[in-house]
Amino acid sequence: MAKDRRPLSELEQSTDFVRRHIGPGEADIAAMLGVLGMKTLDELVEKAVPPAILAQPAYAEEGRDEARVLADARALAARNTVFKSMIGMGYYDCLTPPVILRNVFENPGWYTAYTPYQPEISQGRLEALLAFQTMVTDLTGMEIANASLLDEASAAAEAMAMCRRISKSGSNAFFVSRDCHPQTMDVVRTRAEPLGIEIVEGNHETDLDPAAVFGVLLQYPATGGEVVDLAATVEAAHQAGALVAVAADLLALALLTPPGEWGADIVVGNSQRFGVPLGFGGPHAAFFATRDEHKRQMPGRIVGVSVDKRGRPALRLALQTREQHIRRDKATSNICTAQVLLAVMAGLYAVYHGQPRIRAIAERVHRVATILADGLRRLDVTVANATWFDTLTVEVGDAAAVHGRAREAGVNLREVDGSTIGISLDETTTRADVENLWRIFAGADEAGFSVDDLDAEAASPVPDGLRRTTEFLTHPVFRRYHSETEMLRYLRRLQEKDVALDRSMIPLGSCTMKLNATTEMLPVTWPEFAALHPFAPLDQAAGYMRLIRGLEDMLCRITGFAAVSLQPNAGSQGEFAGLLAIRRYHRSQGSTDRHVCLIPSSAHGTNPASAILAGLEVVVVACDEGGNIDIADLVAKAEAHSDTLAALMVTYPSTHGVFEEAIVEICEIVHRHGGQVYFDGANLNAMVGVARPGEFGADVAHLNLHKTFSIPHGGGGPGIGPIGVARHLAPFLPTHRNLPGAEDGIGAVAGAPWGSAGVLAISWAYIALMGGDGLKRATEIAILNANYIAKRLAPHYPVLYTGPGGLVAHECIIDLRALEKSAGVTVDDVAKRLMDYGFHAPTMSWPVAGTLMIEPTESESRQELDRFCEAMIAIRREIGQIEDGEFGREDNPLVNAPHTLDDLIAEEWTRPYGRGVAAFPVKSLRDEKYWPPVNRIDQVYGDRNLVCACPPLDAYEEAAE
């Protein structure tokens, strides 16, 4: 045998995945280090990361290969048992149209996209989101809807806060009807407490004194299934100056009079049953709709219609001044990452089915519920509700016995109390299921009658006044794509309009757009993970429990924290939960007066917005010229508020992409004054395996699993924002009514006990694949890639901040402010010009106006980094041509960007540069060209002429003429 014979262990390539996840190969790494004047990655890390925080990895498992991790995931999945779920409570089984499952949910063209802040290259998902908003406004009968919130329960809490902002009532009490889903009430309570809002819970017909509250929350249909006329309640509330929010079921609204027609001010709910899997609680898109007059008080992102430079309709995010990234502590909400992918799916479900099929689905569900009720009555079972859409509340002598029989038959019913059971039917319910239910309730082998026997007689119990008479989904988009072929091509057309990670790198600073590996994604749609109801008995979720405990343990070891809660559905929700835990901790220590939250001026907008939601007062700490926290100012403010200091929120590495050397000192200062350190973990990708926040001073941190731990961004969600806490804060983690223990906890922040459990397998698989060494390697390369870009671009654009040794962390900020004077060029122009080169722009004007923040992540190869740098350098040359007067300030490749096909095929070409320069400024674009579907979008027009639903088609036709 040859001398170079390798041992089997090497051939087994156990680190194979790490090599796939990490972009640069060994030779490239050596060359890139050379560019930085270094020899080894160790040297780089030692120079970039302050020695005070360097730590040996505590997560030291070996990485496993893809086949092995998939096998392990299968074994976990096999421990879950999928029963027929009839639990309801806002979560219903449904049929994801396979054309949507495969071409959207399982398609990286959709799931790896970013939030559509660069609208010209996001028209596909913006169009799908507009369909979602239109579907929501149509079904709810409201005038405007947003593009999703995190879940129904938090949407109800947002509705409460919005009522408070709008209502002129002097009261600080909010009434929550007992008909609401219990988990919704819990989250509303959690959110009310720090805001000083008193929750009054009761029967809205008998206990509500509208003059004593500023708002009311109702559920329609009621959690128990009843469909009652709520118009009088709304009327009475309005008379007294209170507002009314209604949590509603979208499918029911296809048959029932929508809340908009009986006066509701806000309608919220879960769109999950429009084709999104249960996923043991999420991710699902909540919807939020209101009246036009209240649009500026809405939480969340809103897609609006505007026009591009050619006057064609074009979509973009509207009314952003409401949001945390602009309004900070005065924002209408702290929400940032929402549930775009799931909203897209729900919107497309409506597109695919259209009104006739949605109505038929709703009618079928309603009919089987009626047949079920009639049959139960024949069997002398007491159906407690007189009316229903799809849910029955049934009185039985011994609920446990019925649940026992149900489980034997593989069915989960809602456990209301010892003698009451809830049954919710859905799109998947079959005749056999109904007959099965009869047998379960009769305790007999045969009911003695069939579905067919009862169908002819089955009469809907919904009173005439509550039957929907108005049309919905009338826009052509809901009529055109009902054949699978048409739908397939429509989805393809939409996807083609967008830039996602399947096309090119998305170098967004603070967002960590790394690889979302296919192996990590596969388990998400396995039925054993996808089809579990969030309130299924835990013994059916043994695989999930292992996965959850395993992931919690991994995250604890990686971060150095004592405990982790996976409940928060995004970073923003993690911030809220973490700050609330701090608040509760201070109270437990007898200090009721600690309410000041120090936040550096460079912080992300969610920080101040979350602090307000947690009942804290924001005090801003200055930053120095190097972009670091101004220690003198921190000391002064900590001293001034020593008696009332609750916390400091700090991002590390800083939002400026620098490892601040003083971090340990900063934590000590805060602790010395009795405060806790809240650590924004958005930038954890620069630290995994290298340093542990739980050990250098942080008391609580949120992580963004949709950044550091490979959950894809989904075009603006889903996300998961778990919080890790030090031991003394562990008792105050979020809780849930379905979980035993934890009395001191802050309560529920999300409707489901483990938030978006359905995508946890992604992060679990990522960590398992990478292993301790792989994770550390990823961090090293993330730092290497960022420094390589900084080094390559520095001769062309100033790099704004660097840390020790002139190095950046995992991202770098380049300063374009001088170009405005020298060439009239703004960051916007550079961002739009990058589109002509096929790239998504880096983060624009945050945290410093007039700059671009570039975060390449470890997943980008040297080749791609070079391609990006060359585009940036070529653009700088074009700017030079403006500076030299070769191009005018008003007519040059930057201000005219992005260039569309329409530009190029125009008969007349009067620009001072050629068509080739416009669209093919570098040669490689000849092989692979992305065409922005619209020209630059007029943001001002869209906000002055707000349209947030699908525009009539003639708007497009007129523009084409």
Place this chain on the structure above:
Amino acid sequence: MATQRYTKEHEWVRVDGDTATVGITDYAQEQLGDIVYVDLPDQGAALEKGAEAAVVESVKAANEVYAPMSGEVTEANPALADDPAKVNGDAEGEGWFFRLKVSDPGEADDLMDGDAYKEYLAGLD
């Protein structure tokens, strides 16, 4: 005679008897760029000098407008709801924000006159 005064936060106020008309200065509108929305105070609202009175928004920024004098709001410019661009076009005329019945016309004396404001602006660049 109406006198026009200015604040450091770039509001202007024109006092005529006990009525004051308030808006943002031309300099302010230029800094903000295209204005897309103005949130005006309700009629009858009592404002203290220095209190937050209105919010003016461009696509990318929102800025508070403070009451330059104390008084009760008698009128908010109805034209701005449909056409906020009026603020860009004529900030110190048709683009006025609201009128106050001032409680102390003397408060205007603490504010800058046209020349002082010009000088103040010159110092900003």
